[in-house]
Amino acid sequence: MDLVADLPDARARTNPSAVQAILDAVRDAVLLVDGAGRVVIANRAAETLFMPGASRLIGGDCFELMADRRSRGLIDYLRHRLLPADPERPDGVPIELVGRQSQGLMVPIEVVSGRVEEPGPPVFVLTIRDISAAKARERELREGATRDRLTMVATRAHVEFMAGGELFRVSRYQRPLSVLIFDVDYFKRVNDGYGHAAGDGVLREVARRCRELVRVSDLVGRWGGEEFVVMTPETPIEGAKVLAERLREAIAETPVALESGEIIPVTISIGVAGYRPGDTELEAIVRRADEALYRAKAKGRNRVEIESALALPLTPAA
Numbered sequence: 001m002d003l004v005a006d007l008p009d010a011r012a013r014t015n016p017s018a019v020q021a022i023l024d025a026v027r028d029a030v031l032l033v034d035g036a037g038r039v040v041i042a043n044r045a046a047e048t049l050f051m052p053g054a055s056r057l058i059g060g061d062c063f064e065l066m067a068d069r070r071s072r073g074l075i076d077y078l079r080h081r082l083l084p085a086d087p088e089r090p091d092g093v094p095i096e097l098v099g100r101q102s103q104g105l106m107v108p109i110e111v112v113s114g115r116v117e118e119p120g121p122p123v124f125v126l127t128i129r130d131i132s133a134a135k136a137r138e139r140e141l142r143e144g145a146t147r148d149r150l151t152m153v154a155t156r157a158h159v160e161f162m163a164g165g166e167l168f169r170v171s172r173y174q175r176p177l178s179v180l181i182f183d184v185d186y187f188k189r190v191n192d193g194y195g196h197a198a199g200d201g202v203l204r205e206v207a208r209r210c211r212e213l214v215r216v217s218d219l220v221g222r223w224g225g226e227e228f229v230v231m232t233p234e235t236p237i238e239g240a241k242v243l244a245e246r247l248r249e250a251i252a253e254t255p256v257a258l259e260s261g262e263i264i265p266v267t268i269s270i271g272v273a274g275y276r277p278g279d280t281e282l283e284a285i286v287r288r289a290d291e292a293l294y295r296a297k298a299k300g301r302n303r304v305e306i307e308s309a310l311a312l313p314l315t316p317a318a
Contacts, residue, residue: 029128035121037062037083049109049130051102062126066097066111082113083124099128108135148222150200151207159221159229163282166233170275178240179282180230181289182247182270185301187226190264198258199226202266205256213247229286237274237306244270244304252302267302269293274307 023030023043029050032041042057050057050065067074081095092112099109108131116123146158154162170177184190184206191199203226210220214230223229230247232240248270255265271293273285292305299305 026127029130031057031062031126031128032116033062033083033124033126035083035085035123037079040123046128049099049101049107049128056102065100066109067100082111082126083122084115085122087115087122096131099130108132148207151203151222151228153207153211153228154219154221156221156223156229159219159223159231160282162219163231166231167275167280167282170233171277171280174277175234176236177275177285178232178235178237178272179274179285179289180232180240180244180247180270180272181223181227181286181293182230182244182268183225183227183293185267185269185297190266194258194262194264198260198262198264201258202256202264206251206266206268209250210247213250214243223286231282237272240272240274241304241306244272248302248304269296269301270304271296272304272306 019041020043023032023041024045026043027045029046029048030041030043031039031046033039039057039060039062046057063075063078066078078095078097092114094110094112097109097111099107101107110129110131112127114125114127116125146155147153148155166177169175184202187199187202190202203222207220207222207228210228210230214220214232217234218230218232221229221231230243232243235243248268252267255263257263271289271291273288273292275285279285288307292307296303296305
């Protein structure tokens, strides 16, 4: 197949086999396109990335590999960025996009455009790199900063960060917000009697049951050690107490079965507090929930206590 047949005459005189061999040696996907975005040459890496085969790439619209053809705004933007009409306009700036493969799969890509500096109609070289692995590493790093590795709930730092925006919202619109603080009763006995691996298993199971009970809009986090926090927006304190009782029962009713075969009865104690006007930091609500948690401990554990003075009874959104 003559892959350079559609190039201007000056380029067509180039040995097409040599051009193809050079491009096929490049690890990144490379497309040579005309000023309209029509693919003239595609290397082997481009065939592997987009998976339609060279015969289907050649002559096709390069933008259909990067955007839905119905997204005219995005296509116009890409045309302006990747195929600038002004030859003096600097290029070589990477753009992160999503590549569209023939099976309908999406893959994150990085595209760099360069104009071929020769007389005649404009021709551009698009170098396209699959950045799936880099995005996966980035996601792992991000999750490592926001998700506790043992229990797979949010870290304390992430809960505090999310609370900043949530407190701004509830204070501005006078919406309810409640916080649950709970920990595993006699957790030191679990570690001492069964070992730290068993203790880790208990924490994982407690966190799992908690995640299953809360809403998508609620945020569960590990506050430290065996202590957890639940931030539940649009929930008055009485509603949060109902949630806390459900959570307490879900832990107490079924002992934790470890992979080793050991069965460990587990209970939790929970303190509940609600937003009050003037609460600008999550720590203020957590402090009141902590005081309620200590009362639950003092009254025998495996129970729920709410803050001594009820928070403002705001009404949740319909």
